[in-house]
Amino acid sequence: MSQPVVKPGIAAGRLAPDRYRENFSDLHAPLDRHEALVEADRCYFCFDAPCMNACPTEIDIPLFIREISTGNPLGAAETIFEQNILGGMCARVCPTEELCEEACVREAAEGKPVRIGLLQRYATDAAMDANAQFFTRAPRTGRRIAVVGAGPAGLACAHGLAVHGHDVTIFDGRPKAGGLNEYGIASYKSPDGFAQAEIDYVTAIGGIAIELGQMLGRDFTLSDLEARFDAVFLGIGLSGVNALRAEGEEASGVEDAVDFIAELRQANDLSLLPIGQRVVVIGGGMTAIDAAIQAKLLGAEEVTICYRRGKGEMNASDWEQDLATSRGVVIRHWLAPLRVLTEDGRVSGIELEYTQLVDGRLQGMGHTTSIPADQIFKAIGQTLEPRHAEGLTLIGGRIEIDAEGRTSRPGIWAGGDCVATGDDLTVTAVAQGRDAAQSIHLALAARSAPARAQAGERIHG
Amino acid sequence: MADIRSNFVGIKSPNPFWLASAPPTDKAYNVERAFKAGWGGVVWKTLGEEGPPIVNVNGPRYGAIWGADRRLLGLNNIELITDRALQINLQEIKQVKLAWPDRALVVSIMVPCEEESWKAILPVVEETGADGIELNFGCPHGMSERGMGSAVGQVPEYIEMVTRWCKQYTRMPVIVKLTPNITDIRYPARAAHRGGADAVSLINTISSIVSVDLDSFSPEPSINGKGSHGGYCGPAVKPIALNMVAEIARDPETAGLPISGIGGITTWRDAAEFMALGAGNVQVCTAAMTYGFKIVEEMISGLSNWMDEKGHADLDAFAGRAVRNVTDWQYLDLNYIAKARIDQDLCISCGRCHIACEDTSHQAIMKEKDGKRHFEVMDDECVGCNLCVNVCPVEDCITMVPLEPGMLDERTGRIVEDRYANWTMHPNNPSTRPTPGDVSVVEPAE
Numbered sequence: 001m002s003q004p005v006v007k008p009g010i011a012a013g014r015l016a017p018d019r020y021r022e023n024f025s026d027l028h029a030p031l032d033r034h035e036a037l038v039e040a041d042r043c044y045f046c047f048d049a050p051c052m053n054a055c056p057t058e059i060d061i062p063l064f065i066r067e068i069s070t071g072n073p074l075g076a077a078e079t080i081f082e083q084n085i086l087g088g089m090c091a092r093v094c095p096t097e098e099l100c101e102e103a104c105v106r107e108a109a110e111g112k113p114v115r116i117g118l119l120q121r122y123a124t125d126a127a128m129d130a131n132a133q134f135f136t137r138a139p140r141t142g143r144r145i146a147v148v149g150a151g152p153a154g155l156a157c158a159h160g161l162a163v164h165g166h167d168v169t170i171f172d173g174r175p176k177a178g179g180l181n182e183y184g185i186a187s188y189k190s191p192d193g194f195a196q197a198e199i200d201y202v203t204a205i206g207g208i209a210i211e212l213g214q215m216l217g218r219d220f221t222l223s224d225l226e227a228r229f230d231a232v233f234l235g236i237g238l239s240g241v242n243a244l245r246a247e248g249e250e251a252s253g254v255e256d257a258v259d260f261i262a263e264l265r266q267a268n269d270l271s272l273l274p275i276g277q278r279v280v281v282i283g284g285g286m287t288a289i290d291a292a293i294q295a296k297l298l299g300a301e302e303v304t305i306c307y308r309r310g311k312g313e314m315n316a317s318d319w320e321q322d323l324a325t326s327r328g329v330v331i332r333h334w335l336a337p338l339r340v341l342t343e344d345g346r347v348s349g350i351e352l353e354y355t356q357l358v359d360g361r362l363q364g365m366g367h368t369t370s371i372p373a374d375q376i377f378k379a380i381g382q383t384l385e386p387r388h389a390e391g392l393t394l395i396g397g398r399i400e401i402d403a404e405g406r407t408s409r410p411g412i413w414a415g416g417d418c419v420a421t422g423d424d425l426t427v428t429a430v431a432q433g434r435d436a437a438q439s440i441h442l443a444l445a446a447r448s449a450p451a452r453a454q455a456g457e458r459i460h461g
Numbered sequence: 462m463a464d465i466r467s468n469f470v471g472i473k474s475p476n477p478f479w480l481a482s483a484p485p486t487d488k489a490y491n492v493e494r495a496f497k498a499g500w501g502g503v504v505w506k507t508l509g510e511e512g513p514p515i516v517n518v519n520g521p522r523y524g525a526i527w528g529a530d531r532r533l534l535g536l537n538n539i540e541l542i543t544d545r546a547l548q549i550n551l552q553e554i555k556q557v558k559l560a561w562p563d564r565a566l567v568v569s570i571m572v573p574c575e576e577e578s579w580k581a582i583l584p585v586v587e588e589t590g591a592d593g594i595e596l597n598f599g600c601p602h603g604m605s606e607r608g609m610g611s612a613v614g615q616v617p618e619y620i621e622m623v624t625r626w627c628k629q630y631t632r633m634p635v636i637v638k639l640t641p642n643i644t645d646i647r648y649p650a651r652a653a654h655r656g657g658a659d660a661v662s663l664i665n666t667i668s669s670i671v672s673v674d675l676d677s678f679s680p681e682p683s684i685n686g687k688g689s690h691g692g693y694c695g696p697a698v699k700p701i702a703l704n705m706v707a708e709i710a711r712d713p714e715t716a717g718l719p720i721s722g723i724g725g726i727t728t729w730r731d732a733a734e735f736m737a738l739g740a741g742n743v744q745v746c747t748a749a750m751t752y753g754f755k756i757v758e759e760m761i762s763g764l765s766n767w768m769d770e771k772g773h774a775d776l777d778a779f780a781g782r783a784v785r786n787v788t789d790w791q792y793l794d795l796n797y798i799a800k801a802r803i804d805q806d807l808c809i810s811c812g813r814c815h816i817a818c819e820d821t822s823h824q825a826i827m828k829e830k831d832g833k834r835h836f837e838v839m840d841d842e843c844v845g846c847n848l849c850v851n852v853c854p855v856e857d858c859i860t861m862v863p864l865e866p867g868m869l870d871e872r873t874g875r876i877v878e879d880r881y882a883n884w885t886m887h888p889n890n891p892s893t894r895p896t897p898g899d900v901s902v903v904e905p906a907e
Binding site: 037038048049106108109 | 811812855
């Protein structure tokens with residue numbers, strides 16, 4: 001075993017070089033053929049299967065598992081992709097323990113659900129490795145749709161529209177497409193450039209152009225898009241970060257967890273990525289867990305997640321919390337940040353106040369504790385930046401949509417984390433993007449054929 | 462502690478578990494390993510007549526079908542009788558019997574259907590000190606093309622004739638092994654009985670093709686692109702074997718004829734079922750070929766513990782106890798009315814009972830209650846068919862509960878009668894002669 005390198009403060013290269021690859025390799029090794037067949041045999045092929053109903057994209061799970069068990073992995077992949085074109089990424093990042101696998105009847109029967117996520121990965125990997133494509137584009141309609149955001153919602157929407165023969169242009173402000181799949185997922189859940197490979201696989205259908213470095217509100221406005229396209233889909237995610245509202249949070253060493261995760265995902269050499277010797281992560285969701293685990297994997301000695309409520313209130317699943325603690329992360333509950341402690345303008349620790357619920361309301365208890373830290377990551381939620389939603393009705397700071405994904409502004413649809421009914425899950429974003437594509441297609445088809453022939457006909461034309 | 466010692470037609474063994482005549486009993490090496498593992502006896506792999514040794518194929522001899530987790534359910538084979546020299550087999554049989562006097566050692570024989578052939582081989586087998594012989598009238602592949610094996614077993618007159626020769630030329634007990642590849646097992650069993658057989662053993666393997674290679678379109682096992690039917694055995698054939706054993710056990714012409722039960726026996730439970738249906742002992746092959754000889758430990762322990770639990774002091778205490786309960790359909794009690802019951806505490810809500818009943822049976826299991834996923838039997842539709850029990854993945858979750866006399870059968874609207882009534886007494890039966898004054902109707906027409 002290579003010895004870690006002891007370095008105080010925030011520093012790079014805490015691990016021996018060989019440890020980085022090991023630490024950030026695939027969280028779950030993929031199933032080989034034998035393992036997949038053994039696991040597939042465990043599926044009971046339930047009637048109106050609870051797993052299927054627990055899936056936001058309603059993948060026919062019993063059917064695809066049966067297809068795997070009969071030696072038909074490509075058939076299985078087709079069953080998956082029919083409902084969820086990003087089935088490969090969802091197989092890697094879905095909190096299956098709270099979705100399909102929690103609903104699996106074998107969870108009720110013996111506490112060991114069929115490992116649906118790994119089986120889904122087996123099938124989708126088989127199809128992507130073979131570059132088996134299951135969709136053909138309908139004849140071109142000449143309709144043009146702008147999709148803003150190349151994340152899961154935008155990609156699912158673009159694919160659905162392309163299937164119908166529409167021409168899609170995706171705009172994304174980042175240098176690479178993928179959204180949170182590329183910038184927000186923990187490295188060990190999507191190693192080896194999977195996010196980009198999946199984008200290539202999804203866009204191979206044709207009719208999808210991606211324009212990178214094009215940011216809504218900076219490089220173009222919604223009105224610009226309305227003028228140039230027949231319809232617009234917003235899958236812009238949440239780019240704002242909540243403030244700690246703790247004294248001293250501007251100190252050097254206080255960072256956004258999402259930035260840290262993105263930087264880590266894009267790093268070519270993880271040994272050059274600095275990390276604190278002692279790290280505190282504030283928050284209770286997946287971002288907090290991902291940041292904390294990866295801080296630990298980069299060689300931080302002490303990593304503590306502080307959450308202001310109890311274990312049960314954390315957005316991160318029990319499974320994710322256990323994963324973090326198994327990697328040596330300490331999770332502390334009922335602690336709210338009060339003050340960032342500094343020395344010479346740099347973080348030296350954080351003072352937190354104990355909290356409790358009084359009549360259902362969270363209250364500070366008046367006494368505090370301090371945790372020494374060189375680096376503090378904020379993971380207390382992200383927000384929609386209002387300038388991205390000009391003229392759209394918001395609910396709770398997110399875009400209001402109806403059941404089909406229509407916003408309050410005619411001709412504009414939205415889905416994913418930016419909408420009020422999003423639940424911060426990749427799979428929900430895919431479902432919303434997919435359903436919006438169908439709604440857009442029907443709306444465009446409803447416009448009469450003669451109207452389509454009129455040159456220059458636009459949404460508000 | 463239950464006494465599981467077996468005495469089958471005078472052949473004693475410390476337990477009723479014998480290895481059937483098959484690859485596991487082809488030579489001293491295997492048989493001695495089996496005896497060390499605890500097997501009560503073996504039937505040595507079939508000997509042929511003196512002469513050039515038998516030739517086997519040099520490619521795959523076995524094919525299989527599997528259940529979940531690739532558990533072997535059925536095996537077939539195209540191996541012939543022993544391909545070792547007769548004298549070597551005889552020497553080894555003698556040596557093994559000397560070394561293991563307390564174990565049963567029976568020799569399987571298959572020679573041409575000519576009196577001289579049998580007359581020649583019987584004395585040399587007897588000379589080994591073997592406990593008995595088993596006449597292989599069963600193998601359905603290869604040897605049957607040469608007028609032996611099942612080619613004999615399919616002609617009752619031949620069975621009787623050869624059995625008679627054997628009884629004439631040897632003092633050893635003669636067990637006649639029957640082929641299931643016939644229409645009515647009672648005819649060959651009766652023939653063996655008439656010929657003086659001490660016992661019958663069954664079943665031998667069933668003619669079968671287990672699978673087809675969908676690339677080469679060759680049946681499997683494939684010998685250079687071609688296949689031939691093999692003999693099928695293993696857990697999949699157990700129900701066929703049980704029925705044939707029962708048919709012989711309850712046939713008045715063969716009642717009391719000792720039976721050695723064979724066919725898919727894998728556990729002590731299988732063995733006990735065969736013996737309850739009239740087998741005096743059992744023979745095992747596929748289970749050993751799948752898991753090795755050690756399985757006999759489970760069989761011995763399981764059978765002993767069950768006998769202790771049920772108070773069966775020895776094998777005779779339960780042997781044949783189920784025979785009297787095997788009857789013809791026409792004598793089944795039509796006044797016995799059962800309904801399926803789903804134990805909601807055990808139910809894991811897979812819904813397979815519902816979809817099986819809904820799609821393929823009687824639409825008698827609801828899928829929701831008060832807007833929630835819920836599976837419950839509707840007595841007014843349930844015919845008591847037992848399909849839901851059989852498709853449920855949880856043991857004892859669904860059970861069949863008989864209605865007591867006096868209770869209402871909600872499906873028919875009739876009160877359950879406290880009276881046995883069968884098809885022979887049913888008004889819908891054209892050959893029924895109603896007893897004068899008997900106006901009761903057993904079951905409305907479906």
